[in-house]
Amino acid sequence: MTQELLTANHASALAATLAGRANRSARGFGAGVYPITPQTECIELLCKQDIEKGHVVRVESEHSAMAVCIGFAIGGSRTFTASSSNGLAYMAENVFAAGFYRLPIVMMAVNRTLGPPWNIWVDHGDTLMLRDAGWIQFYCEDNQEVADTILAAYRLGEDARVCLPVMVCQDAFVLSHTIAQTDMPEQALVDKFLPPLDLKHRISLQARTVGGLDGAHENELHRWQQETAMRGTEAVYAEVQTAFEEVFGRKLPDAVVPYRMDDAEFVIVSMGTTHSTVRHVIDAARERGVKVGALRVRLFRPLPVQALETWLEGRTRIAVLDRDLCPGLGGILWSEVRPLAPQGALVQGYVMGLGGGDIRPANIEKVLADLLAREKSERPVLLEVG
Amino acid sequence: MDRNCNTCEPLLGGTSQTSADRAEPLLRAGNTNCGGCGMSIGLQFLSHAIADTPVQMVIPACCGIVTAGPYPYSAYGAPVVAATFASAAAVASGLTAGARLNGEATRVICWAGDGGTYDIGMATLSAAAERNEDILYICYDNEIYGNTGGQRSSATPYGATTTTTPLGKDVEKKDILGIMAAHRVPYAATISLAHPEDAVRKLRHGLHAKGFRFLHMLAPCPTGWKSEPAEGVGLVRKAVQSGLYPVYEIFGGRDLTIDVEPDFSRDALAQYFEAQGRFKAADVDLDRVQRAISENWMELRRRGRRPVTGKFERVSV
16 A cells, blocks of 8 residues: 555546556456546546556547447446536436446546536535436545545446446545545555456447347336346445455445444434534534434445434434535435434434535534424525535 | 449449358348338448458447347347447447457447437547547438438438428538548548449448548438338439539548549439429429539539549539
8 A cells, every 4th residue: 555645536546547457357448538627637647547458538528428438338348437517417318328238337426516607616416416327326525435435336336246337426626626645555456356347248249239229118127127236236335345345454434424323312414525524513512412423325326225224213303414406305315314214203404515615513513503403394494604 | 224324333233141241131131220211221231341340330329220129139230339329439439449458350330320420429420530539430311310200400401391391401411521521530431322332342441441430321211301212222323413412532531532423414413302202392492402513513623633624514414
């Protein structure tokens, strides 16, 4: 292991490079890349790498970036791309296509609000827009986790029992442009961790059509195969965690990351770096004797339903922080977590930190005060932090 | 058919399978194409050109992929990736680069209609051409969004009625070969279904040449053109004879060769328009068409190897 000072963007590019090289004994590595703030530094660094049996295509749009990955992947190569915000919106058609083709493409996505109006800062609305695309989605909390999750994403997505693309999400600027000490593993360890990709349904010279017409019955079965694969993902992920720790000597975080939950009566649920701020507030509240804990939903697709139900069991008040907005509904995380809360628990959604609004401890304190003072819940409320 | 006409070439011995052909046709029996579909004929030509060359095809959402039929069947006698509408050239870029990384001789072919080429796929196509990807891109141009029931595309010619131009299209089609040649790709050519020897020669060259190769094929669509299915090849012949559809090739984006010399027959032009129901509703100004042909040929002559002496004025037969 080498300790390096890296932004999460650079850590992502290096992780993809390591994973790409690790497939040199198989069908190599391909990437389609296109710039967008705040992801650009990732693909810039990738373009400077010398990857044995690897090729990076500099395309004209995100739509084509994913299409190039589809071409590489359908031929059996390991693949990578990165995007953000409107780039993901523009790419969306092929993001879904990659899911339907069941190609284990890995994409690093920097979470940035959608526009116009233009704003380059963090919220999760861009990747949450793609939550139904048939991709596994991880939301990370620090740079190390971003790099580690990219490596793990290949092992997980390429597992024949899973065979799904994986999106590794990180918060714009908070991680993408923030330099932190990061352990980048040596190639030999990555080679040990990542078996060569053997995609069973890659095309060769056999005459068959991939992605052609589907009748209604074939379509429902193909779609349900995606669901079945998703439901089996968590069990495979547990194996990946074990293998990861064996090879690299550090833990890969769980699908749902708890903080001081042991005797917690109240819970604050969030995703990404919001959880870092939440943890500080929990510490302060604990000193005041408030029995509050926190959960970070790291794996959002598949939604770790059972883990969330187990963690929420017996808690009386639950705040769900959404760094996203689904107009007409409120928060997406709230809408997904609420049905998993125990009966009788008060679940309140808070929409906050849109467009990069800086979520500070004082804002989370306000959430906690509101949660504890409430007589009943209501639809998600906007908590202005800007 | 006038066999002495200089636009007519000796026909190949039919376009069916021969012993020199690949083990199975590229377009198998049971495909869903309409009778008289020009694209079907083009695929038979391509089948000849491919012979035993290992190929992989990328076909965007269009008639060309519908014809493969439903899962798990495929009417294609070759591996096919069904790409999203705008993505053929980009998917093929990944596929061909992956084959190259693995030292495979596979030739990657995009087979796309005019909608996926002139319109929605234009940016993708342009970018792949600029990168000089090792792809043979073939556009079968039926001058219409056929798969969706016949809407205008930017390849629809002046005067043609479609479901979205009920009074006839009032502007000319794009000069796709000019656009592709301007990318200075190694090879760009037009293919006439009425000139199979020339067509198969170009398909062979296109298949084996390196870098980005672009072939354009005028593909009659009896359904959309409202023409007799049996007359498709004859219509193409008239288009070539009248100068409406020039048959030529461009090497390196500049070196232009005219392969079939038209006689610029006004009668052939008139017959081409009369034989197609799509031109009935609009009051097509044939003089306007003729002027466009003349201007186009002036340009081709200037750029071509042959001197500017050929006939391009009206000729009455």
